[in-house]
Amino acid sequence: MRFRDAAHYVRDDPDRGVFRVHRDLFSDEALFELELQHIFEGGWVYVCAEFQVARPNDFYCTKVGRRSVIVSRDEGGKLHCFYNTCRHRGATICHVERGNKKYHVCDYHGWTYDSSGRNFDIKDRKEGAYPDSFDDCDHDLIPVAKFEGYAGLLFVSLKADVASLEDYLGDARTFIDLAMKQGPDGMEFVPGRTNYTFNGNWKLQIDNGMDAYHLTSTHRSFVNTINRREAGQSSNQQANSQNIPSRFALESGMFNFENGHAVIWSDQPDLEKLPLFGAIDEVRARVGKIRAKWMLRGCNLTIFPNLQIADSTSLILRTILPLAVDRTEMTMYSMAPVGEALELRTRRIRQHEDFFNITGMATPDDTVIYEDCQNGLSVGADDWLQCFERGMAALKPGADAHARELGLSPVASMSGRYAVQNEVCYHSAYREWVRRLSGIAA
Ligand code: FES
Ligand SMILES: [Fe+2]
Structure with a gap:
C-alpha cells in the first residue's frame, strides 16, 4: 500500500461525533515501519525503573524500537544510557537483561568499557601501530540522544529534537505519581x-489496556470464578479479587491528555480487598x-x-515492544510499596496471580x-473500526469536576456510571499517531 498522509487513516471530527480508525493501522507493514521510525525510534519511550538499577554498576538491557540499549549506573551513582554496540567492530556488548558489572568486556576483541560507558581498555593497543588520527574519534559507548527520568521511571529518546520529558508526559504525570508514591x-x-x-x-494492547467494555465478555471465566467464590463454592482462601459486574453501579471516567496519553478510572467496590487499603492511614497522612x-x-x-500502569486488584507495570506488524512482546511486573x-504483600501476589499474571485468568x-x-x-x-464512539456523547472538552479535583487540564474528560465503559479513551493514542506520522508522505 502506498502511504498517504497520516490524517487519511484517522477520521477525527468531534463536532460531528465521528472518530474512526482505518483497519490498515493494524495490518499494513509499510505503516508499521513508519511507526518504528517515527514513534518508537523518534520520541520518548519508557526503558526501565530507576530501582532496577539501584546500586553502582547495575545495568539493565532493553530495546527502544529495534535498537538495543544499556541503562547503567556508574561507580559514582550517575545513570547513563548507551547503545548496546561496541565501537570497534559493532558487536553486541551486553547479552543479558540485567546484572551488576564494573566493566563490560566485548566478546569479540576484548575492548572494555566501564559502567559510565567510557572506553577503559583497547586490548593490545600499544602494539597496534595505530596512527595518531585514531584518537580523533572517542572510543566510548555511544550515548542515546536523550535520557531523563520522572518519578523513578526512566525514558529515552533516540531523537534529540523532542520536548523535555516533563512536557511530553504533561498532566499524565499525576497518574504516574499516584502509582509511584504509594x-x-x-x-x-x-x-x-x-x-x-x-x-x-502493538496497538491492540494500547487499546485493551484501557478497555473496560470487554471485561464481562472476554473474561467470563474470571467473573464466573469470583461468583463461585462469593457464593461459598470455592475452598480458595488466598485469592480474594474483586468482582467485575459489581462495579457497574460505580462512578467512573477517563481523561485524554496531550501526546497520546490517557487514563480510565473507576471507583472500586471492595476497598478492603485492595493491598493498599491495609496501609491507607499512612498513605492518607502522607499524600x-x-x-x-x-x-x-x-x-x-x-x-x-x-508503557501501561494498571491499578485494580493489584498494581502492575507493563511494557509493549513491537516486533512486527503482527507480533508484540510484553513484559509485566507486579509493583508494590517497598x-x-x-x-498485604501476600494478598498482592495472590491477586496478581489471579488476574494479571500470564498464568492468571485475564491475560491469556x-x-x-x-x-x-x-x-x-x-x-x-x-x-x-467502530469502537471509538462509545461514550462520545458524554465527552467534555477540557477538565470535568474530577480533573479539577486533581488540578488537571486534560484535552477531554468523560465521567459517569461505570456501565458507560467508554472507548473514547483511545482517541489520544490515534491523534498522536497522526501527529507523529504527519508530513512524511512519500
Ligand atoms: S567488536 Fe568489540 S572488541 Fe571487536
Ligand atoms: Fe482483558
Whole structure:
C-alpha cells in the first residue's frame, strides 16, 4: 500500500461525533515501519525503573524500537544510557537483561568499557601501530540522544529534537505519581516478571489496556470464578479479587491528555480487598485525602507508546515492544510499596496471580483475543473500526469536576456510571499517531 498522509487513516471530527480508525493501522507493514521510525525510534519511550538499577554498576538491557540499549549506573551513582554496540567492530556488548558489572568486556576483541560507558581498555593497543588520527574519534559507548527520568521511571529518546520529558508526559504525570508514591519508602517490583509475545499488533494492547467494555465478555471465566467464590463454592482462601459486574453501579471516567496519553478510572467496590487499603492511614497522612482516594480508585494509564500502569486488584507495570506488524512482546511486573507488610504483600501476589499474571485468568484471554483481532483485521477489508464512539456523547472538552479535583487540564474528560465503559479513551493514542506520522508522505 502506498502511504498517504497520516490524517487519511484517522477520521477525527468531534463536532460531528465521528472518530474512526482505518483497519490498515493494524495490518499494513509499510505503516508499521513508519511507526518504528517515527514513534518508537523518534520520541520518548519508557526503558526501565530507576530501582532496577539501584546500586553502582547495575545495568539493565532493553530495546527502544529495534535498537538495543544499556541503562547503567556508574561507580559514582550517575545513570547513563548507551547503545548496546561496541565501537570497534559493532558487536553486541551486553547479552543479558540485567546484572551488576564494573566493566563490560566485548566478546569479540576484548575492548572494555566501564559502567559510565567510557572506553577503559583497547586490548593490545600499544602494539597496534595505530596512527595518531585514531584518537580523533572517542572510543566510548555511544550515548542515546536523550535520557531523563520522572518519578523513578526512566525514558529515552533516540531523537534529540523532542520536548523535555516533563512536557511530553504533561498532566499524565499525576497518574504516574499516584502509582509511584504509594509507598513511604518508594516502590519496587515484586521479584520476577512475565515476558510473553502475542501474534498481534502493538496497538491492540494500547487499546485493551484501557478497555473496560470487554471485561464481562472476554473474561467470563474470571467473573464466573469470583461468583463461585462469593457464593461459598470455592475452598480458595488466598485469592480474594474483586468482582467485575459489581462495579457497574460505580462512578467512573477517563481523561485524554496531550501526546497520546490517557487514563480510565473507576471507583472500586471492595476497598478492603485492595493491598493498599491495609496501609491507607499512612498513605492518607502522607499524600492527603484526595490523592489517597485516587490511589484506591481503579486506574489504567497509558503513557504513549509503550508503557501501561494498571491499578485494580493489584498494581502492575507493563511494557509493549513491537516486533512486527503482527507480533508484540510484553513484559509485566507486579509493583508494590517497598517494605510492604507481609500480609498485604501476600494478598498482592495472590491477586496478581489471579488476574494479571500470564498464568492468571485475564491475560491469556486478552492475548487470545488480540490474535483473533489480528486475524480479523488481516482479511484486507477496506473499512473503519467502530469502537471509538462509545461514550462520545458524554465527552467534555477540557477538565470535568474530577480533573479539577486533581488540578488537571486534560484535552477531554468523560465521567459517569461505570456501565458507560467508554472507548473514547483511545482517541489520544490515534491523534498522536497522526501527529507523529504527519508530513512524511512519500
Ligand atoms: S567488536 Fe568489540 S572488541 Fe571487536
Ligand atoms: Fe482483558
